[in-house]
Amino acid sequence: MSRQGDSPYLEFRNVSKAFGGLVAVNNVSFSLLKGEVLSIIGPNGAGKTTLLNLITGIWPLSKGEIWFKGQKMSGLPTYRICHLGISRTFQNLQLFTDLSVVQNVMVGCHTKAHSSLLEVMLRLGRARREEQELFDRAVEKLSLFGLEKKALAMPLSLPLRERKLIGVARALATEPELLLLDEPAAGLSVEEVRDFSQRILKLNEHGMTILFIEHRMEMVEGISTRVVVLNFGCKIAEGTFDEIQRNEDVVAVYLGGTQKEEA
Amino acid sequence: MKAMGNYWKWILPGVIILFLLLLPLWGSLYIMSIFIFIGLYGMAALGVGVLIGYAGQVNLGPNAFMLIGAYTSAILAVDYGISPWLGTLCGAILTGVIAYIIGRAILRLHGFILAVVTACVALVSYRLVCELEITRGVFGITRIPHYAIGGFVLNQEVHYYYLVLVVLAILYVVTSNLIKSRFGRGFMALNLFHGGSEVASEAVGLDVGKLKMQAFVVSAVYGSIGGSIYAHYVTCITPQPFDLWWGLVLMMMATIGGMRSVLGPLIGSGLYFGLKEIISLTGAIKMAGLETFVFGLIFVLFLIFMPLGVVQLPSMVRRRWGKKDVGTAS
Amino acid sequence: MGLEDRILQAIVAGLSSGSIYAVIGLMIYIVYNVTTVFDLSLGCYVMLGGMIAAVLYASGLALPLSITLAVVITVIMGAGVWLIFMRRSMETAPHLTQVLITVGIMVMITSAAQMVFGTGTKMLPHFADIAPIRISSYAVITPQAPWIWGSLVLMIVAISWLYNRSMLGKGLRAVRDQMLAARLMGIKPLNTMLFSYALAAALGAIIGSMMVPMTAVSFGISFKIVVYGLIAGIVGGITKMRGIIVAGLALGVLEQLAAGFISSNYAEAIAMSVFLVALLLRPTGLLGAKEVRAEAKI
Numbered sequence: 001m002s003r004q005g006d007s008p009y010l011e012f013r014n015v016s017k018a019f020g021g022l023v024a025v026n027n028v029s030f031s032l033l034k035g036e037v038l039s040i041i042g043p044n045g046a047g048k049t050t051l052l053n054l055i056t057g058i059w060p061l062s063k064g065e066i067w068f069k070g071q072k073m074s075g076l077p078t079y080r081i082c083h084l085g086i087s088r089t090f091q092n093l094q095l096f097t098d099l100s101v102v103q104n105v106m107v108g109c110h111t112k113a114h115s116s117l118l119e120v121m122l123r124l125g126r127a128r129r130e131e132q133e134l135f136d137r138a139v140e141k142l143s144l145f146g147l148e149k150k151a152l153a154m155p156l157s158l159p160l161r162e163r164k165l166i167g168v169a170r171a172l173a174t175e176p177e178l179l180l181l182d183e184p185a186a187g188l189s190v191e192e193v194r195d196f197s198q199r200i201l202k203l204n205e206h207g208m209t210i211l212f213i214e215h216r217m218e219m220v221e222g223i224s225t226r227v228v229v230l231n232f233g234c235k236i237a238e239g240t241f242d243e244i245q246r247n248e249d250v251v252a253v254y255l256g257g258t259q260k261e262e263a
Numbered sequence: 264m265k266a267m268g269n270y271w272k273w274i275l276p277g278v279i280i281l282f283l284l285l286l287p288l289w290g291s292l293y294i295m296s297i298f299i300f301i302g303l304y305g306m307a308a309l310g311v312g313v314l315i316g317y318a319g320q321v322n323l324g325p326n327a328f329m330l331i332g333a334y335t336s337a338i339l340a341v342d343y344g345i346s347p348w349l350g351t352l353c354g355a356i357l358t359g360v361i362a363y364i365i366g367r368a369i370l371r372l373h374g375f376i377l378a379v380v381t382a383c384v385a386l387v388s389y390r391l392v393c394e395l396e397i398t399r400g401v402f403g404i405t406r407i408p409h410y411a412i413g414g415f416v417l418n419q420e421v422h423y424y425y426l427v428l429v430v431l432a433i434l435y436v437v438t439s440n441l442i443k444s445r446f447g448r449g450f451m452a453l454n455l456f457h458g459g460s461e462v463a464s465e466a467v468g469l470d471v472g473k474l475k476m477q478a479f480v481v482s483a484v485y486g487s488i489g490g491s492i493y494a495h496y497v498t499c500i501t502p503q504p505f506d507l508w509w510g511l512v513l514m515m516m517a518t519i520g521g522m523r524s525v526l527g528p529l530i531g532s533g534l535y536f537g538l539k540e541i542i543s544l545t546g547a548i549k550m551a552g553l554e555t556f557v558f559g560l561i562f563v564l565f566l567i568f569m570p571l572g573v574v575q576l577p578s579m580v581r582r583r584w585g586k587k588d589v590g591t592a593s
Numbered sequence: 594m595g596l597e598d599r600i601l602q603a604i605v606a607g608l609s610s611g612s613i614y615a616v617i618g619l620m621i622y623i624v625y626n627v628t629t630v631f632d633l634s635l636g637c638y639v640m641l642g643g644m645i646a647a648v649l650y651a652s653g654l655a656l657p658l659s660i661t662l663a664v665v666i667t668v669i670m671g672a673g674v675w676l677i678f679m680r681r682s683m684e685t686a687p688h689l690t691q692v693l694i695t696v697g698i699m700v701m702i703t704s705a706a707q708m709v710f711g712t713g714t715k716m717l718p719h720f721a722d723i724a725p726i727r728i729s730s731y732a733v734i735t736p737q738a739p740w741i742w743g744s745l746v747l748m749i750v751a752i753s754w755l756y757n758r759s760m761l762g763k764g765l766r767a768v769r770d771q772m773l774a775a776r777l778m779g780i781k782p783l784n785t786m787l788f789s790y791a792l793a794a795a796l797g798a799i800i801g802s803m804m805v806p807m808t809a810v811s812f813g814i815s816f817k818i819v820v821y822g823l824i825a826g827i828v829g830g831i832t833k834m835r836g837i838i839v840a841g842l843a844l845g846v847l848e849q850l851a852a853g854f855i856s857s858n859y860a861e862a863i864a865m866s867v868f869l870v871a872l873l874l875r876p877t878g879l880l881g882a883k884e885v886r887a888e889a890k891i
Contacts, residue, residue: 056466082468090463097458098451107452110445111468117477120444121437131444174468319689323696368873375631378692379823380872383865386820390862456689507816511700518693552707559700563678566694 015064042230087176102151105138108173181212302427308528310485316522318478319454324385326510328486336491351491362483366476403501521572611845617822620793634698636819642798647715671794714809
């Protein structure tokens with residue numbers, strides 16, 4: 001796990017988000033260094049998914065700024081943010097159910113394709129070659145997770161574990177530098193969580209910076225460099241897993257949940 | 264049985280293509296003209312199918328594309344002596360540009376607002392055509408020249424029959440290419456109504472607004488071509504064949520035929536005109552609007568029971584007989 | 594005939610036609626609130642109410658009876674249409690299909706009307722046999738206007754009461770927000786949907802009859818008029834009744850201003866173009882639609 005540079009990679013500067021009267025994120029500031037694995041935890045409704053949505057530009061910020069690689073990012077449309085090198089998965093997967101597995105991942109590769117509409121419609125050489133390239137790249141991403149054999153299947157026919165991996169493969173297809181995962185371990189068995197954590201760790205070893213939201217503490221403990229804890233939209237603690245585990249405020253929020261794991 | 268299956272895949276289309284190619288040999292002028300109209304409205308319906316069926320964007324006024332294409336080509340030919348071929352091209356470009364502007368402008372809005380916008384555009388453009396001097400208002404434009412290749416003038420039914428056939432064949436190939444490409448995938452990815460997700464599409468880098476606009480432009484150009492050929496075939500046009508109700512008929516054609524298929528809208532067009540013929544053949548009561556009523560009824564029934572259209576029939580039958588369903592993965 | 598006079602006349606006339614648009618917007622609002630579908634078939638009921646009333650009156654029935662009967666028939670038809678065609682897909686079909694079904698219903702009802710009533714326009718006499726009320730040297734209020742305004746006001750009052758005060762209204766809101774929970778509470782979602790649709794049909798038939806003496810009705814208005822209602826809904830914000838009413842009235846006034854000062858042929862086109870331009874200038878949409886959409890997905 002490498003750490004480089006003094007300037008933060010991803011930076012939240014006094015970010016707030018309100019929906020009418022409801023404040024979902026309240027003056028949150030933190031930064032992420034390149035190569036880290038940062039996890040965000042907190043009770044339900046603490047604003048974690050909102051944070052992810054703010055990073056990816058799905059919702060505009062009410063206050064504050066988000067900076068990425070020394071550039072102000074808040075305010076850009078979502079697809080631009082993707083082109084900057086940030087990709088994400090969704091808590092409810094949001095796979096394209098009418099497309100096959102490989103087609104789902106190919107959609108992720110589209111950012112690298114350049115043939116025009118006209119070329120495609122006339123099936124000119126460049127378009128045909130690009131299409132093959134997209135297919136090959138998609139299969140390559142699937143093979144990272146051992147799913148290349150399921151390329152032509154429809155997503156809904158596969159088990160949850162595999163569907164989640166397809167979601168990650170699709171996100172990876174955009175060749176991101178920063179990968180955001182929204183509760184990736186939800187609904188998985190203990191074995192599956194361990195497997196998933198290993199894969200994410202391997203990605204990180206190859207240089208991917210990771211930010212993920214989780215409830216499953218075994219994953220948080222297993223792979224995070226650092227942890228940020230949110231409650232009611234406010235950041236209440238930040239540090240390594242051990243540090244936040246001992247933090248009184250955090251313990252109070254979880255009402256002894258962390259205590260049990262220590263014992 | 265498996266051999267039979269493969270057999271059908273090639274024999275049936277082959278027979279149909281042969282039938283269509285040889286139709287003028289035995290068909291009357293009247294029959295040929297019906298097929299020509301099926302083809303012309305079918306082109307526009309195909310555009311509708313791409314937009315609604317694949318990209319999931321509702322266009323309540325696809326007639327506007329045919330209208331603009333027809334009138335542009337007609338006016339250029341009659342008032343400025345421009346060749347019908349060039350006029351058709353200009354019509355396609357103009358319609359495409361208008362679609363580009365609308366698409367670009369409305370790109371990030373909720374899908375339904377797009378639907379209302381398209382209805383407004385259709386109403387406004389229809390009104391403009393009815394009122395402006397340049398379009399001769401409701402009386403229409405007459406003495407529109409036919410297409411000509413060199414000295415050879417296309418002035419008979421059979422010429423237009425084959426012209427339409429050729430254009431449809433080209434559009435079929437081009438559309439199939441589009442659907443199988445990343446654009447087709449992109450359309451389906453953002454299609455909320457068929458398991459897609461605009462948010463997820465954007466998150467993986469798709470410029471959703473641009474894709475919607477592209478689908479819109481494709482849809483527009485197809486309709487425009489249909490309208491232009493109509494103008495040069497019938498040689499006189501009024502706004503009426505391109506009014507709002509025809510726009511809705513186009514939508515119904517695409518849906519009944521099958522929105523997620525390239526042949527579907529063409530089949531839908533065939534069904535509509537076929538229905539019209541049947542009604543007039545049975546000498547049924549000269550009630551204006553009967554065929555629209557029946558078509559509307561069929562439309563609603565299809566939506567309830569067979570939303571993927573007539574093209575869904577073979578796979579439904581296959582499923583009933585126990586064969587494995589091939590599914591929709593391309 | 595000063596400028597103020599012409600503006601005044603446009604405003605007065607616009608408030609009448611605008612009331613009609615406001616009512617359609619209201620109808621769409623009622624149905625949307627329960628089913629989350631923008632129902633395009635609703636314009637038909639305005640058309641039907643007017644046409645049936647006109648036909649009944651022409652066949653000799655007294656005016657009040659014609660109108661009442663027209664409303665009743667329209668409501669029954671609306672309920673029938675809903676039960677036969679829409680009930681099945683209401684809970685299961687994707688949104689696009691539901692919207693398309695409403696389009697199909699509109700086509701069916703309109704073409705059926707064309708078959709039955711023919712393509713001509715129908716008229717009714719003014720309800721009260723009084724001369725137009727002069728409010729200045731140029732501006733007049735047509736004798737039909739008070740009926741239209743009165744209907745609008747009554748409808749607003751009735752619907753507000755329904756939604757805010759009555760048990761039925763609470764049930765309607767419950768179905769929209771949490772269909773499963775509502776069902777567990779004993780509310781039948783399908784019945785509430787049917788009720789809203791029938792209610793909308795009733796409102797449509799009433800305003801349709803009110804409208805005929807002022808502007809003759811023919812079968813083709815169904816589409817146009819529902820587009821106006823949708824514009825009112827979009828501009829006004831589909832969740833606030835107040836906004837829709839105001840938007841509808843504004844649309845009517847805008848149209849009359851265009852008719853008075855520019856051209857009556859282009860009035861409708863101008864009003865719609867203004868709407869389109871306004872939408873262009875505020876690309877986020879007048880509903881704050883982007884946020885709404887994003888919330889719905891995540």
